[in-house]
Amino acid sequence: MKPAFTPSSHQVRPGSSLARSRQKGVILIVTLIALVILMISGIALVRSFNSSLILAGNIAFKRDLVNQGERGVAAAMVSFEGTGALVTDAARQSNAFGSNYSATMLASDPHGVPLMLLNDSLWTMTGTDISDATSGVTIRYVIDRLCIATGPTTTAQCVIGTAANTKGGTANLKKPLGNSAPVYRVSVRVTGPRDTQTYVQSTLSF
Numbered sequence: 001m002k003p004a005f006t007p008s009s010h011q012v013r014p015g016s017s018l019a020r021s022r023q024k025g026v027i028l029i030v031t032l033i034a035l036v037i038l039m040i041s042g043i044a045l046v047r048s049f050n051s052s053l054i055l056a057g058n059i060a061f062k063r064d065l066v067n068q069g070e071r072g073v074a075a076a077m078v079s080f081e082g083t084g085a086l087v088t089d090a091a092r093q094s095n096a097f098g099s100n101y102s103a104t105m106l107a108s109d110p111h112g113v114p115l116m117l118l119n120d121s122l123w124t125m126t127g128t129d130i131s132d133a134t135s136g137v138t139i140r141y142v143i144d145r146l147c148i149a150t151g152p153t154t155t156a157q158c159v160i161g162t163a164a165n166t167k168g169g170t171a172n173l174k175k176p177l178g179n180s181a182p183v184y185r186v187s188v189r190v191t192g193p194r195d196t197q198t199y200v201q202s203t204l205s206f
Helices: 017-078
Strands: 130-132 137-145 160-163 179-191 197-205
Touching (some): 017 137, 017 179
Antiparallel strands (some): 137 179, 160 179
């Protein structure tokens, strides 16, 4: 009687070619996973770098618009100096739309910005905007006296500030804070490229 045939089990020795091929396959998978992780990290780093550049550019752009707003304040001040249309107190008691001036307080939003600067359809002034074709910036300003009515300044109708004394010597020793004067508000809107806007505001007394 012939003995039954029992198949022998084949074991792979560590040094065999089959073991080496399996090890190479595992290394390839690990390498691919590492490459995918590196690729994702690189994409995230590039996106973060681009976001930082955009943020830095926006901050610089906004700062430039604020600096441009100072030009509007300076232009408004010209009306109060020299031969400007608002040099005398009598001239400031009535509206002067050609100088972007209102003798009464303009309607404003909760932040104190006149509505006519926020909405062009409400703009009633006839003064010319300051335009800079090189930088693509347009500056619009408006001046309003903080009074509820036109005419002479009174404490009952106007917000009163303190104007500096212009006389020297002992003429005003009893008035160290100066003479009372109405407060004027200068509001500036700066419109830059891509319709970006910045608002600058200042108050003064004469």
